[in-house]
Amino acid sequence: MNILTKWLRSYLPELPVDDRQLAEDLTLRGIAVEGEFDAACGGRLYEMDITTNRVDAMNHYGVAREAAAIYNVALKPLDAGAAVMETKPGEGFPVRIEAKDLCGRFTARVIRGVTVGASSGLIAEYFAALGQKQISAPVDVTNFGWMAMGQPTHVFDLDKIVGGIVVRRARAGEKLMLLDGTEKTLAAEDLVVADEEKALGLAGVMGGWDSRVTEGTKNILVEAAWFDQAAIRASSRRHGLHTDASHRFERGADFNAAPIGNNLVTRLVVEQSGGEVVGPLVDVVVPEIAAKTAERKAISLKVSEVRRHLGATVDGLGVGEDVVARYLSALGCEMTQTGVGEYAVKLPSWRLDLEREIDLIEEVARVYGYNRFADTLPSFAGAVVELPHVEQEATIRETLRALGFTEAVSSTFVSAEEAEEFGGGGVAIGNPLSAEAGMLRPSLAPGMATMLALNLHRDVSSVRLFEMGTVFGGSTIEVKERVGLALGATGGAVATALYKAEDALFYEVKGAIEALLAKFVGAVTFEVGELPAWIAEGRGARVLLAGEAVGVFGELSAAELQARKLRQPCVIASMDGQRLFEAVLRQPVSRELSRFQAVERDFSFVFPDAVTWAVIDAALHGVGAGLERDELRSVRPVEIFRDAKGKAVAAGSYSMLLRVVFQSNERTLTEEEIARWTEWVVAELTGLGGTQRV
Template sequence: MNILTKWLRSYVPNIPTEVDDTQLAEDLTLRGIAVEGVHSLGEGNGHLFEMDITTNRVDAMNHYGIAREAATIYDLPLASLDAALPAAKSAAAFPVRIEEPGLCGRFTAQVLRDVTILPSTGVVAEMFSLLEQKQISNAVDASNFVLLGMGHPTHAFDLDKIEGGIVVRLARQGEKLKLLDGTERTLEADDLVVADERKALGLAGVMGGWDSMITPETKNILVEAAWFDPASIRRSSRRHGLHTDASHRFERGADFNAAPIANGLVSKLILASGGYVEGALVDIVVPEIAAKTASRPAISLSVKEVQRHLGTTLAPEGITREIVAQYLSSLGCKLEPQTDDLFAASLPSWRLDLEREIDLIEEVARVYGYNKFANTLPSPGVVIAQPTAAAEAAVRARLLALGFSESISSTFASQAESDLFFAGTESKGTITMENPLSDEATLLRPSLVPGMVTMLANNLNRDVREVRLFEQGQVFSGSTERVHEAASLSLGLTGAAQASALYPAADAGFYELKGAVESLLSLFDRGGDHAAVKIVAETPKWLEPGRSASLLLGDKVVATFGELTSAEREARKLRQPVFLAEVDLAYLYTLPLKNVMARELSRYQAVERDFSVLLPDTMQWQTIAAAIEALAIPEMTKLAPVEVFRDAKGKAVAAGQYALLLRCIFQSNDRTLREEELTNWSSAIVAALTGLGGVLRDGHQGS
């Protein structure tokens, strides 16, 4: 929402001159009233604050509420709202009846006669102009001005279009109502409406009706301000797809005691253009609702509890009894001393979010300033993050971003699973449980893969065809006398993998898994002996030969991945291919994480160049990419295969060859690329491709 500092300061006129609007914005933000933008409105007009007010702070969704926060911060008086009206010409009261007291806890009505409908002038026109708020007429603008000023919704009816008195009731099923936006709505039986004796006049707390709106011909007005049940307003607002300024506030709990003040403020603004008051203000209060909102029981507040919860401050005196009383009183609480330590705190009607002692303690901390507390850890003991915490978080975040969901499997495994998934590492030993729960849980797991296979099977057996899972956990080896724990990671996926230019859909799962493993490796700084990445075909027996691989850093195997063997898949009655990976996190955690670097996006046009080349079937993409990247063209920002084509009949492409459509994208951060540069780079790329035995198709030179 937008707040004018000129308007705000009119409610707290004594803010020191050294506190400029920038400082005011910072002080409010530090107290949880976030100012996200400060915009100058020119000499003498102050600034406009763009504010982000949390949904529980409906009291701060207006200028007066923000002013209350400023007054509390600087320990200054807050100007009162003058809603007094001229004396009425008669004592007659306008008839109002509430048929749903549980949904309308308070209703005020004021009759104004012989009014003049004109364009707004004075402070209303000035503030609306600064806010770029649409002006309609003095009567309608008065309602909007009060809403922006002190936060309570109101509505003005053309009194001459009201038949009889006001009735607050539930709509009749199927009842029609034309609203101010020109749409006709069919009402449900639980929609609350403000009506007269014959028809609905408006959807209560959401929007007024067309038939009773203010027009230039209006002479007599009924000003309404009320309190409506939040749940009822929310239902009607959602049902009819209407989110208005009024519903936004009523849904979150309006101030029960604000209705008569808001009514008086609107009436006063309208009367400034002429007219007179007829009859006293009608103010109907439902005691049961008042007891739940404006007259809630006082809360017992202990100063010692405030000090215990909030801890040490940077100031040596800390948070004293006087500070607690000052802050809470300024926020609207009425404090009655009970003992030297205890207060009985009566809660303000505009703060329905305050319910318990801890809420008041949080208010003290907020106004005092979170930045004024010492950086101390809770006692007893000292909290120390594990050395691998940052790496674990980075791995988790990356896999979640890649579409995997985190899972947890059993810490135990069977001997059969160990024989299969731990084969080849028997020298490490397995840990047998002395008192196993069952034959399926005789060992501490030596690998995460058995649990991953079980979780994938459980999903497939429940007709979940597309699954992406990962698990970070400990694996165990050694003996019962000396147990060794190590961090490990398992990945599992099945179903709905997409083909690309380099591989068919049947192989997509393997390459997706390979990409995930390589993405994890990219998180770590692999300098020195760890820089070289090698992929070999030697894999454990639970992976399908020819459809699996191992990844090495130097001479160390850090990951194995591929497709589960068909024999194991059939034994587990899995109806589609399953791809698995196991990563040695303990080894990766010995490497430092890379520092994340951001670079500025280029403002200059990117240029694409495509190369169509015939290559021998034995030529791998890794070799092609390495040859082109070796050219070290800094302006080449992307290199990707677009299409791979083979002709089984050998007509378009000879047997033993394939056609590759290669795309390069060039872009500079500091200039527009010149044609001669692009020509030179294209020639270099062509030379690299022909050096690999490639032949350009149809004399292609890059396009």
């Protein structure tokens, strides 16, 4: 919002700093000045970014209150001279609150004999400087009121009101034309300000067209009220409206500001448009709402706790009791001493964000200035206790980074479609930010797919990512959390003699999974069973560790690629990180290097497709033909070949070139030993159904 320093200084006649210093000091206290410009009325125009919890500072008087606390100067009372006495006796205007849970306070006052014209004086001057559109004096005065003190108000043409004011819920299907000329069909949950016959305005959002003030208006009813923030937010969103009034009511208005705002507007209407104030101010209060807002229970505050939390200051003096009392009093708190260094603090009605002792301590720190505290570490007398899975977690991260994967973080929320597609359903969020983020993620896979897409759409063609984070299951009644792990890769894969270019990415990710799971106790195997729909048919597998499923991986299906507008294959693995956290890590074992020469032998065999590498590897790592267990050093495939036409290698089979390494730690191997072991390898591979190629 925009703030004029000339207007601020009207509340702070003793302000000791210039506008530039004021902007810097406010920003350091969390009331951020994003930009400064020369104002047409004199002084500066601040463009301010006020956080949503500080609705009390979304006006000139609220910002002036902050400055008064910072500089310890007097703040002129907002209602000084604003109280309006009736100039003509009369009865108060009838007001009835039917929706007592949604409207806690309603004030009304009658002005008769006005002449509606253009605004003049300070209102016209300030509006010109702020770029605020002028409509007519009575309407401009209501806008001036919320910019001055934050309290939204409204003026009705009194002669258009039948009977009295009734604050009620709307009747389902009730029609109301608003000030912007649009007609709305109201829901039963909407709150309206009405008369005895019809709705006059959508409470806290926008007034109605039929009761608006025009040039022909002679009599006015001034209204200022307090409305429930949740009800106003719901109505505002339901009807697609966001106004200056709803912006403030949605965030929690000041319960005690309504009569002050009404007095201010009434006085200014009379100054601008003439007329007489007839009858007293009507102020209808719902005690139950007042108890929850303006009359909240006092908070106990200990100065010792303030000093303990905030620590040492740069000047070495610390935050004293006088400083605590002065700052909190300047912010509107009523301090009652209950003991030595102890206070009962009654909270101001305009600070609904303050609820606990720690909130008050934060206010002291904020106004004092975080930059004035010394950089010290908190004291700690205990010992660091590692989580039981810290080694597994570190191993996963270190291994994947070493394999060339970069850790990334995706959103915790996914759409309902993604939750169903990647996890078979998820946990719905009660108040989602959008339909695309309406569920807690049941898997890290959709987030990984999104991150791969973001990179590809920004011309990063080769990506290797992993993420470890929480995934959610269960229901809204009982949400269950587990640790998930996801790997993602696209582009940059290199073909080798073991696989073709179109398969390189798939086998690269498969190899990364094998390298990762090799850190844990248990055999790593893969199954080509039923896979989720997001994996392309025939291009994925289930991952097992010690016979237990720990995840799936595969290429994204054509439907997923099309939905994400991807033009190259992407391979994603979705793993159960919780299961890996519970698994036992292998312990590194060092082995003495042999001084004797190693011997390599290659074997070329044709195997049926049913013979997997796991079967071959297990068969050759047995002990046979007089081999000592450590003399067979390694067995690895060097080349795999398939013939789609079935000429060189029959269909349903594949050719594999195996390289076996023999070596002893005690002697040089003889030709007789090598020959015997070679025969044993051929026999083992033949026994598996293989045929040796010569």
